[in-house]
Amino acid sequence: MARSLFHCIVAALTALSVFTALCIAQEEFEPVTTAEIEISLFAVGDQLLGDGFESVVDSVDSAGGVNYASLILYDWLTDAYAYAEVFTAYETDVSFVMVTDLATGDSESEWFSNVKSEFGNNAGAAAMLAAPKVNLKPLIDAIKKWWSKPKPPPKPAPAPPPQGKPKPTPKFQPPTNPPQRPPTTVPAGHRVRQMPPTAQYPNGYWRLEKQLPDGNWQPINPSMMKPGTRPETHVPLPPPNPPTTPGT
Amino acid sequence: MYPIPDDFDLNGLRGSTIYEFCMNANQIRLKFNTGLQIVVEGSMNLRLSTNGDDLLTISPQSPSLDINRVVDSEVISIHMNQNRMNFHLNFANGHSLELIGDEPYECYRFEWKNREVIV
Structure with missing residues (x-):
């Protein structure tokens, strides 16, 4: 019960703060659309209320989300939350690895894939929450650069898997x-x-x-x-x- | 890698406790007071109820003494995923342990009453 209440309070406060930060982001960076802000708000709230990272990513994808990770990261990076203090050193490490990975040029999909494969479903939230503890400037620069990139054309549908033996996992x-x-x-x-x-x-x-x-x-x-x-x-x-x- | 067989009844785990765990370079053994032993060669997710939802992924290659958090706490519920490979243990102190079985190697095995079940 207490945990649910905590999550609700955090989600409410977060939604408000995220909205403010994202409005600022919208003024600064033209490519960010209202739809993207709404998607980001939804995603952060969803995650803090306990949804797994994977389901959040799925929801965002189905809502046509673009640059959602960058929006959330921008928010957490520029608005140093006190909430980060309730997270552990482990999560800070996760954050450092993942955010650095992103800033050094990994694509959004690679980043998602890394988070999911290495740290499990809830690590995405941990990464974002602990993000204020890392060196901000190069990351923000990377995100600005990312935002200014033209959006890639839609990907072709993946080829059907070959019949026969299942593909070995990575x-x-x-x-x-x-x-x-x-x-x-x-x-x-x-x-x-x-x-x-x-x-x-x-x-x-x-x-x-x-x-x-x-x-x-x-x-x-x-x-x-x-x-x-x-x-x-x-x-x-x-x-x-x-x-x-x-x-x- | 292999599903837990339908005829392998794990309900006896409810009410039991892990009384000891041991580690070597390639295995982590969880010993239950009922005599059952789980030998983990792959990874497991330890979800801690304190400080939000901390999630630790533990394996013989990245071990953690945090397993001690579930030692001597009673198993209050168990469940497995649809493919009967990932197995969850929920403990009375709020922590939970998920054994990951859907990797392309043998991941863990149960040893109980002269029976070995490889997952």
Whole structure:
């Protein structure tokens, strides 16, 4: 209850402050439209009321949002909020990384993608809220430059995905061990676990695990025979042998 | 990577507590007082109820002692997402832990009563 009340108060105060800042922004920067200001107000309020970053981005996209991130950033950067104090050092770090990323030339979509993939859904709000703590001038300059750019033409519709195997996710790192069959003899205190095909391991994979003194199993990189990361310990299986023809 | 099987009943986790966690270079183990153990090789999101909604992403490669915030607090509810890979534990002290299972590797596994379930 108290948290909801806090969110409501913060959202109300924020909406008012954002509106003021965005009105100033509109006077200073011609390309910013009333629609963009409304979208930004909506987005900030939405986020502070608890919506995930992804859903805010979706809502803004569907409302035809342009430069929404720059508007919000401009607001937070130029209007140093006391609210930032309630956020943690972690969020300040997030903010620093993300805002710097933006100022050094990453596109809006890259920025969104970075926030989402590295810090989860609510990190966008954290980044913006903690933004006053970072060095402002280069960021504001970058945002001004961004605003003055002509808007890009609409993107063509993405090509339909090819039929067949699903596309590996960007988080996937190729296995460090080449495809190979699991060992036929396993050292004492170890086990081999063979697993079925997946999108990234079309022929399946195997893992070598070592039993620890407490009975737990620890994944082992078979080329080093030492504990390893997941790309080092998921060993791909080779394609199955083609059937042999009698007489060949 | 793999969904939690339908026949693997996790309702027994309600009312339980994590009494200890252990870390090595590639795994984080969460040990429950019911005997269940969750071994995490991927990442998990720890959402803290204090100071708004702090979200920490924790993995063996970026560990955090903040897991201690949910130790000895009772699990009051659990739920999993539609693909049965991401699994949430909500604790009595308001914090929650989400185990991420939809990565292209084995992400975590349950060890309970001589059964291993790999996600």
